[in-house]
Amino acid sequence: MNLFMHYAFDVWMQRHFPQCPFARYADDAVVHCRSQEQAQEVMHAIASRLAECGLTMHPEKSKIVYCKDRSRTQTYPNVTFTFLGFQFRPRRVLTRHGQVSTSFVPGVSPDALKRMRQTVRGWRLQRQTSKSLFELAERCNPTICGWWNYYGAFHRTAMHELSRYLDRKLVRWVQRKYKTLRRHKRCSEEWLRKMRQAYPREFAHWQYQGKQVG
Template structure:
């Protein structure tokens, strides 16, 4: 197979991937516990599922309700986001990180509109990072480890 990243699959096959219940199962690079690379047939969030949940989160318009507090925004978003993280992060927990980063990106305009003194993007980002450090369990996606939560937008 020409695009085999490790060189273990020598034959060509008609079907190399399939999508089922929002997961795409295909050949992916893995590392054994001894540090060796091998090619495994593993599930991860499909591109279509990632687009679908991103579209739904964008439809929440998190940046517009400036009358709400940060806790109220978290209360609105957390049930869905936690469910998505638990479901799609089951096999390869780093795969939903682009979506998690997008949620933080949606929070940035909200904080800039809510607090006029934070209208500069740099100040708003610093405030968002400070809030995430102070209250790491406020949003469901902030509960992930710091390397996975991608608080740095």
């Protein structure tokens, strides 16, 4: 498929629209255009090209998106898209001068976060009461590190939701492991907070962001 798409799409794009940079992975592609008119022309041409090759454009994923930011302030129906697990959309960011601004940047997508939460749920951490906190960290860290190294490459604060979810699962583990804390969620959160302060590098997600437990 990749070799086929190289000739069916990549080479064709370079020949017919050399002024439009693009990125493609498998059958997913993003094409950069300078105007809505150009985007409509390119989209129509791509649809025709794919039809020649016996392919069709995805009816929902194929769309024209306006990359809205501090210098592009017009109103369009679509201002977000997802590519390779990242959601590209307008976000409030801090400039190098410490000012708040709007930039069109990628961050982990909601679907990717959902898949990661499902993986964490499958670990059944709250039932691993025979293990120590350090043993749990040893088991989980390789996967957490992989997630953060990939999805944390851009707009890292978007990954804080996953960190909070992991900590909530660990709080439930604390409640199940220690009978005196079983019905005391706040005390369990405090226990985990103290462990985090004492061992800030124990869990990978503790190292990557400073959000407090609870």
